[in-house]
Amino acid sequence: MLFRRLLSIILALASCCVCARGQDTLGVWGMLKDTVTLESASVTAKSKEQRLREGAYAVSAVGIKAQAATLQSLTQAIDRTSGIRIREEGGVGSDFDLSINGMSGNSVRYFLDGMPLDAKGSGMTLSNLPVNIIESVEIYKGVIPASFGSDALGGAINIITNRQSRNYIDFSCGAGSFHTYKADFSARYGSRKTGIVFKPVISANYSKNDYLMRGVKVRNEDHTAFVIKDLPRFHDDYLSLFAQMEAGVENRSWADAFFLSASVSKIDKELQTGANQANVIGMAERHTRSLNLSARYDKAGFLTEGLNAHFSASHTWDNSQTIDTTYRRYYWDGTYINGSYSEIRHRGKTLRLYERPLTVLRGNLDYRLAEGHNLGLNYQLNRMGNRQEDLWDEDFGKTDDVLAKHIIALSYEQSLMEGKLDNAFFVKDYINHLKVGQNELPSTTGASEVKDSDTKNYLGYGMGSRYIFSEPLAVKGSYEHSVRLPISREVLGNGSTVYPNVALQPEISDNFNLGFFGTVDLGGGHLLSYETNGFMRLVDNYIQATVMETEGMMQYVNVAAVHIKGVDGEVRYDWAGKLHLAMNASYDDSRDMREFTQAGQPSITYKNRTPNRPWTYCNAEAAYTFRNVGLKGSRLRLSCDYQWVHWFYLTWAAYGSASSKSKVPTQHITNASILYAWAQNRYNVSLECTNLFNVLAYDNYMLQKPGRGFYLKFRMFLQ
Amino acid sequence: METIRKILMMMAVVAVAMFSMAASCEKQPEPEPEPEVKEYNFDLYVCAVKHGGMSKNKNGTYVRSVPALTADQPRVEFTGKGIDITEDYTLESITRGKYYYQVPQKATGGFVKFHIERNASGEETIVEDAEVPFKTNVFDARKYTHAWIDDGATLVLIGTDAKHTSVFWTKLAESNLAVQSEGTFNFTLPENYGSFSTAGLLTYRKSDNKLFYFYMDKVKSGITDAATSVTHITVIDPATMNVESNTTVPGEIMEETAGSAYGELMQSMIVYDEADNMYVAGLRTIDGKEMGILRRIKAGSKTFDTTWNGFPNPEGKLLTIQYLGEGKALCYSRDEALGTKIDSKSHFYSIINLSDCSRQRVKYNGQDLQYCGGRFSQRSAVVGGKAYIGVGGETEGLEEATYPTIYIYDCKTGAVEKGVELSKGFCFDIIRAMEAK
Structure with a gap:
């Protein structure tokens, strides 16, 4: 009996320690609580994700660590989250657009451990970051904590990497349909004695993306007429390589952590389609190379007790090349005719070089005024250059644009009533500097409308509050007057399919959230939890992607005023770590609220739903885990998920009759996977089937997504 | 007896004569039948937010087809109505009878023939009648010029390559768009000139069965100073496509044709009168500004009549011209002083008297029709002895906003009546009169 009590106490302490370290001990995907049941005692500790959900801000948290054995990419996991929608243009490595509560992907900022993800290179995205190094993903909706020093409008995604203090080796490799291959390696080696730590990461992705395009138009054998066929994609190879070495010291008197890091990335992508x-494109390609050097320093009790400091600095040399040097017009069977314009830009031939150096400086000071009262000061500099030259087009003049952002944020956080009431207040100052050097296609890019050099200042502020009535019921609300400065892709284009718009104005929005959440312990290992969030975004100068009707190019433009109201919610059920059920649904109603046009006439699109964006969608998933199947300590997990997206118009509803309008059709996608893990999760094998029923699916207008695919993945985790 | 014989003879002669007269009367040609009265539908094109045309319509193009444009018709609504052609087709198009012919926006690498009809729910819809891939010569959407030959059985297209340094042609059968023949002209650029005009202007003169192709030598491709351009008139045998003559036009006669990048896919710039005299809209630089000019090539001649200018004392550029009959032409031009942007309300309609080169603004109830936006608009159609003239109300401020309205000009009497209105909120750009059957 004494032994049991001792064991219970030890386990309880261990759980608390785990909680304090932010570990998800059992690693059951999506678990709300990690539960260890003894014969006479049950000790529970909230996972880090759950604690984050219970914060003052509207936030979703996704545990990745336990999914790493099955996930092909991070986008897969995030896309299943309530209020999140990811629209992919094609297969592996294709461009994607992520929205949070209706705000488009570029209103969302991405961070890797608090630093802008761009610092790893413009080619590194959620879709090719090695999954194995990621512990969890935090998704902030609408209101962003000041500590990020960010100008996100719709939200922010912060990817938390594995910070565990034990040495390990993590290796995975996989292969799948459409000639897809993937391998990731990461490790940690550290000496407690010296405090020196090394963390290498290597990742490689390759896919031919030769999935079947259905019902495409090609010429008949004698080239006298068109016929409809199903044909594989033929020019969509994608290769990404990423390597990083982080070295530093931990737990020294002068630093809790001090790391220097170097990373390189290489992305080669054949382009298959325009917008x-x-x-159909058959020759054009895009290549990106990046080198990043960075340093970070963390110290609790910096200079004085109660002052925590975090400093980081990063510089990235990012070079990309877009090759568009043929005048061919391809068909889906790979044949072509000689045309009179280039494949991407539909103009003259170009071999465009882009040099986009990025410097990020970040400093964060957090001072504890008293128990439960913290004051924070954050500064971030984000400076991106955009130098262009063309090795083919002699008429193209070299350009040298600069986009620099300084964001200073001050925050005050308090925890009252024994932690039942948490409040946070913040104010942010945004300084935007744009220096435009390019003058190509001035009427299209707006280069003729802006000053060569301009600096503007914007102010943002907000607050968040959460009150816990009881475990099953808590309420939280947040508000931010936010400013979102256009990102480089929107202002300066992507060098291939996106035109610059240097006259683009920042988005300004008032974001409101009001949510409820809770957990009900039904006993017997049955846990039910829920969260729901109503939101409102009142946006001015909404930045919207439009497809240029000529040339199939895209460009980002300002829409004067857009109001988004909506709700999302999620219900999760877990039974003893065996059965997991979850369902979420999201609805947002985004309307054009500009009553009059610039010319003063009543606007035709007033109160129309914003086009070309999904507005109702839901996800459901079910998983069951068997234990000790075949081998002792093994785990067999069967899971299935389903996603539904309502159809939407490509253009405003007021434009043209319903029967003639272009639409992106409703999607029903079902995926299934089997995971077998043995030797205490050291080894994992998973088989995943995506688009199980092989339905024709579109995220974007006239851009088919892959059909049914199978992926096999092996993972080894030695600790 | 002799007398009786004479009387009988006379009666016989008279009878024969009367019979002959009767017979000859029967042989007289029958009166000419009344000309067939064709029924037309009017296809109305509008663009969202800003005026479109010539690749400027970035916000969408919508088409409605109506049976009449008279004032007794209900207002033509566009909100939530009309075909959205933005993704698949260009608003610039060749038309003949009830059919459209074009290189579509959807970039299939071919040429398409279609017509507009109503579906079961009464909404306009596009029905494709033929689509063929290009063979050797590949034309870009919008960037070609055309002419009909062989009484409309054959369509001739002319375009240029990517750098506009080579000019090529293709003949298509009207019925199924089959490529009949293709070729390339042997035009050469003079020294210090970098490109030809993007498409040029092609027209067919029926009286002597000749194609006339107007093109320019330009210092470089794209928009350049017109004063540096050199215009050519080439005369081509439509059967062989051989160039019979190539005449350089002196700058003081015409520096450029009114349009050269997109042919007459949208705007009419060449017209003929009853005697087959050809009238060509162009421009030349006056006091540093590009101003309109209207030149004539007399029937049988191959060059401009240098002494004749149908658009003297121009207020600005001459943009379109349409023949109204009896020596009158409708022109759409711009007053430079009121703005030169595409959406500037500086464009207006006039009637030119080709016999004395005078012109007068089109009036309704004694008032000039209002100025319009739309540099690239062709908001007028001439059919059945009437000119249907669209006046946009599209870019005015709230207080002065009016509905876009069509005015109907009677070509014989010159009377102007008010026609149907269009809903507000869109930019009215084209009227196309299409045969109903």
Whole structure:
């Protein structure tokens, strides 16, 4: 009996320690609580994700660590989250657009451990970051904590990497349909004695993306007429390589952590289509190379007790090349005719070089005024250059644009009533500097409308509050007057399919959230939890991607005023770590609220739903885990998920009759996977089937997504 | 007896004569039948937010087809109505009878023929009648010029390559768009000139069965100073496509044709009168500004009549011209002083008397029709002895906003009546009169 009590106490302490370290001990995907049941005692500790959900801000948290054995990419996991929608243009490595509560992907900022993800290179995204190094993902909706020093409008995604203090080796490799291969390696080696730590990461992705395009138009054998066929994609190879070495010291008197890091990335991508699949590309390519050097320093009790400091600095040399040097017009069977314009830009031939150096400086000071009262000061500099030259087009003049942002944030956080009431207040100052050097296509890019050099200042502020009535019921609300400065892709284009718009104005929005959440312990290992969030975004100068009707190119433009109201919610059920059920649904109603046009006439699109964006969608998933199947300590997990997205118009509803309008059709996608893990999760094998029923699916207008695919993945985790 | 014989003879002669007269009367040609009265539908094109045309319509193009444009018709609504052609087709198009012919926006690498009809729910819809891939010569959407030959059985297209340094042609059968023949002209650029005009202007003169192709030598491709351009008139045998003559036009006669990048896919710039005299809209630089000019090539001649200018004392550029009959032409031009942007309300309609080169603004109830936006608009159609003239109300401020309205000009009497209105909120750009059957 004494032994049991001792064991219970030890386990309880261990759980608390785990909680304090932010570990998800059992690693059951999506678990709300980690539960260890003894014969006479049950000790529970909230996972880090759950604690984050219970904060003052509207936030979703996704544990990745336990999913790493099955996930092909991070986008897979995030896309299943309530209020999140990811629209992919094609297969592996394709461009994607992420929205949070209706705000488009570029209103969302991405961070890797608090630093802008761009610092790893413009080619590194959620879709090719090695999954194994990621512990969890925090998704902030609408209101962003000041500590990020960010100008996100719709939200922020912060990817938390594995910070565990034990040495390990993590290796995975996989292969799948459409000639897809993937391998990731990460490790940690550290000496407690010296405090020196090394963390290497290597990742490689390759896919031919030769999935079947259905019902495409090609010429008949004698080239006298068109016929409809199903044909594989033929020019969509994608290769990404990423390597990083982080070295530093931990737990020294002068630093809790001090790390220097170097990373390189290389992305080679053949381009297969323009903004829609009618524009078939057979030769154009894009190559990106990046080198990043960075340093970070963390110290609790910096200079004085109660002052925590975090400093980081990063510089990235980012070079990309877009090759568009043929005048061919391809068909989906790979044949072509000689045309009179280039494949991507539909103009003259170009071999465009882009040099986009990025410097990020970040400093964060957090001072504890008293128990439960903290004051924070954050500064972030984000400076991106954009130098362009063309090795083919002699008429193209070199350009040298600069986009620099300084964001200073001050925050005050308090925890009252024994932690039942948490409040946070913040104010942010945004300084935007744009120096425009380019003058190509001035009427299209707006280069003729802006000053060569301009600096503007914007102010943002907000607050968040959470009150816990009881475990099953808590309420939280947050508000931010936010400013979102256009990112480089929106202002300066992507060098291939996105035109610059240097006259683009920042988005300004008032964001409101009001949510409820809770957990009900039904006993017997049955846990039910829920969260729901109502939101409102009142946006001015909403930045919207439009497909240029000529050339199949895209460009980002300002829409004067857009109001988004909506709700999302999620219900999760877990039974003893065996059965897991979850369902979420999201609805947002985004309307054009500009009553009059610039010319003063009543606007035709007033109160129309914002086009070309999904507005109702839901996800459901079910998983069951068997234990000790075949081998002792093994785990067999069967899971299935389903996603539904309501159809939407490509253009405003007021434009044209319903029967003639272009639409992105409703999607029903079902995926299934089997995971077998043995030797205490050291080894994992998973088989995943995506798009199980092989339905024709579109995220974007006239851009088919892959059909049914199978992926096999092996993972080894030695600790 | 002799007398009786004479009387009988006379009666016989008279009878024969009367019979002959009767017979000859029967042989007289029958009166000419009344000309067939064709029924037309009017296809109305509007663009969202800003005026479109010539690749400027970035916000969408919508088409409605109506049976009449008279004032008794209900207002033509566009909100939530009309075909959205933005993704698939260009608003610039060749038309003949009830059919459209074009290189579509959807970039299939071919040429398409279609017509507009109503579906079961009464909404306009596009029905494709033929689509063929290009063979050797590949034309870009919008960037070609055309002419009909062989009484409309054959369509001739002319375009240029990517750098506009080579000019090529293709003949298509009207019925199924089959490529009949293709070729390339042997035009050469003079020294210090970098490109030809993007498409040029092609027209067919029926009286002597000749194609006339107007093109320019330009210092470089794109928009350049017109004063540096050199215009050519080439005369081509439509059967062989051989160039019979190539004449350089002196700058003081015409520096550029009114349009050269997109042919007459949208705007009419060449017209003929009853005697087959050809009238060509162009421009030349006056006091540093590009101003309109209207030149004539007399029937049988191959060059401009240098002494004749149908658009003297121009207020600005001459943009379109349409023949109204009896020596009158409708022109759409711009007053430079009121703005030169595409959406500037500086464009207006006039009637040119080709016999004395005078012109007068089109009036309704004694008032000039209002100025319009739309540099690249062709908001007028001439059919059945009437000119249907669209006046946009599209870019005015709230207080002065009016509905876009069509005015109907009677070509014989010159009377102007008010026609149907269009809903507000869109930019009215084209009227196309299409045969209903």
